[in-house]
Amino acid sequence: MEDLVEVTTYAEVVEALRASAKLAVVMDEESEPVRGGTVLRVDGEVHAKRRRLLNRLVFRDGHTRLRENVLRPALERDLARVRANPDPDGIVRADLVPFATRVLVELVAAMIGLDAAKTPAGLDALVEVHGELVAFPRLQTQLRGAAPPLPGGAAGLRRALERHEAAKREFVERFYRPALETRRGLIARHERGDLAEADLPADFLTIVAAHADPRLDDEPDLAVRHAIVDLLHAGTGTTVGALVRAIDELDRYFRAHPEDVARRTDPSFLVGAVNETLRLHSA
DSSP states (O other): OOOOOOOOSHHHHHHHHHOSSOOOOOEEOTTHHHHTTEEOSOOHHHHHHHHHHHGGGGTTTHHHHHIIIIIHHHHHHHHHHHHTSOOTTSOOOOOHHHHHHHHHHHHHHHHHTOGGGGSHHHHHHHHHHHHHHTTHHHHHHHHTTOSOOOTTHHHHHHHHHHHHHHHHHHIIIIIIHHHHHHHHHHHHHHHTTSSOGGGSOOSHHHHHHTTOSHHHHHOHHHHHHIIIIIIIITTTHHHHHHHHHHHHHHHHHHHHOGGGGGGGGOHHHHHHHHHHHHHHSOO
């Protein structure tokens, strides 16, 4: 086994990321029932190729398309729902965690291409499935014995793992597989010349259906794992955390500096606040 090299400075990190040689692949096999086989560290050329493929989702006007066609409508719709239900004192209150999670699940579902999540009922179901899917870090610590046992001990952990597996099955059967079959049909039409490339969906499942990454053909479970771990989990959890912390930091700041409250809708001020929040609070 090749010796591992620990990097400790920014310059060394930059050198490692730019290196042509393959970097170490660090897998998580200790929690096999939950996310065994998941890459926890950058894995060199294979990782870089896959990132380039996924970059297609936000290439050119991708950011704008997702923001204007998915994120903004989702925010406006959910904010309207919250505003329509004020508390008895007339003040509108909402829990940011489920609010932001629902909005981001809708965004990531569009990035993956989960057609069944386009209806309110389908989105409700995916949000519920998402809650079980992203519980794996807590289950991982349980499997390793690194956290206090769940209520019910071993039986409680077994039930949690069963719910996790059931959520994965529902994700695959209700959301993932039908959407993938739809995109395979679209790719076939494109290959026959019946559909222009510009008319293909710009999402992860179209990349899978187009065989853009041969490893996903050889290991279909790998594609599902990427959709769940790389997109559905990473695309929601860290962003929800950053949003909640940013709001908390802004609340503290405005209490200490009431003269700046008028800046709460200033985009440049808010971008700076988010950047500072990310600096202070690691994901």
